[in-house]
Amino acid sequence: MLWGVGTTATLAGLIVAGSRNLAHFDAALVAYTFSVLFATFGLTYRYSMWLQRPPTGLYWSRGWQAFLRPRRRFANLRSWLGRMGSDVLANRFIFRRGPSRWLTHMLIMWGCLIAVAITFPLVFGWLYFRPVVGDLSLYEAVIFGFPAFRFPHESATAFFLFHGLVWASFAVIGGVMLAIRRRMRDDGAAALQRFGEDFMPLILLFAVSVTGLMLTVSYTWMAGHAYSFIAILHAITVIGTFLWLPFGKFFHIFQRPAQLGVAFYKDVGRLEEAAHCRRCGHAFSSRMHVEDLILVQRQLGFSYEIPGNTAEHYQWICPPCRRASFAMAQSVLWRGRRGGAALPTQAGLLPMPTPVNNGLGEGPLGEEDAENFHP
Amino acid sequence: MAVPAQLEFFLDPSRCIGCQACLQACTECDTHKGQSMIQLDYLDRAYSTQTAPVVCLHCETPTCAEVCPADAIKRTEDGVVQTARKPRCIACNNCVLACPFGVPKMNTRMNLMMKCDMCYDRTSSGLKPWCASVCPSQALAFGTREEMMRLRPNARPVNAFQFGLQIIRTKVNVMAPRDWPDEVVDVTAAMYEPTIGHDMLDDIFVNIGDEV
Structure with a gap:
């Protein structure tokens, strides 16, 4: 709760500072600001509750310990940059799940990132544009109260910049369409999907994108017809999405970076002593x-202790020996x-079980599984 | 949709003949296309032909889900422990190492744990899971409890397992002799048991009338 209040207060302070005591804060966007503040509280609260789960708390701190390990910080920073690029920005692991899934996720992710990068600074008053005194053909972008860059308002830069949300909407709508298509046609997805978990986020993203585009259509080609109504509709969809952030599938945006910590934890594990199965003696x-x-x-x-047994705890038994x-x-x-x-009891360790078929699709799923199952 | 309450999974590893039909059929499942989730091992390849087919037993309190730091493993209302939720799984390997039955597989390239979900697309429609539908020795069987009790007059289903001090109850049953006096199968007590040699005559063929 304290973390939630603290983070929300920090963001509120930054909004006041970044908009120069609200001098450049757009009062028409106040509802958006409060919904973001509420979402920030909700997300921080849920994140801190999530960290209180024993496995999450342990691996979260272990991940940081592994990352900040003395004498490996530079190497870790380099790996972090590599993993950030390949896993987070390029979604390489999703590409391996399937190219169409990758395209779907990239369109939605980058569409949302672009939209957030544009709208949040505008809503918070951190970014605004003003005409340049003396040359009215130029615009100046002011970021956090400091002049940043200038550009002609009849230029390609201006066109792409001022229509950034349109491009983002196209990307998100494309991604949502692909996702819905898969969910409607794939029998496996149909068996497991839930409305709240899997469809609701897509519906929200679609609603935000379409109502946003309707605003552009209204002021560009319809002389502002129904603009106020569409603006309210858009605000409702956006605020609804923000309020949904801490509760549903969107939470994975904040949870997912933990995979970077796991990668460092595994790096340390590979450098250090291996565990040996106390039934077959093999490393796993x-x-x-x-x-x-x-x-x-x-x-x-859980009480997996085995009193009076040389194994001491069932966790010292490797997965194949557990199956055996x-x-x-x-x-x-x-x-x-x-x-x-x-068969006669053999002295010492027992033979390790081996997969009946190591063929593609039948046995372990890769290098790590091969270590787990030591085929 | 949910798995009909009267339909249950019955596992009898000692009936397994290692034919691999389950492995092949498992790859047909729509929820993990082209990849078998069943674990089929030779227990002691040099001396015994004994094979062990292990599907997810769908624990009532799944250790895999409890140790998951990302909260990626969910158990449905009808008791099926599903494979990791793709957006959440961070491929930490905890579930693979902690599952007392050694079931989950780790696809590190995809950053994803994958496991048997009892062919939820089929079982939630009242169909048999792929493995049970093709197993010729019915080491893997799916049906009603009454059906099993009638077809296997010498056996009865048990769904509690002991691992050291821990007892785990599961949705999937294993078949024990009908006159077996206990209710909990002690797994750790059998941890160092030697495998079964099949060079001796197996009397399931002699007493074929007793147990089909």
């Missing part, structure tokens, strides 16, 4: 990860009933 994952999971499971109230143990537990129930005979 890192010792740090296994010990962290034991801690998290205890915090969550489960299968053997069921087999043992049928011993002496279905025939077959137990």
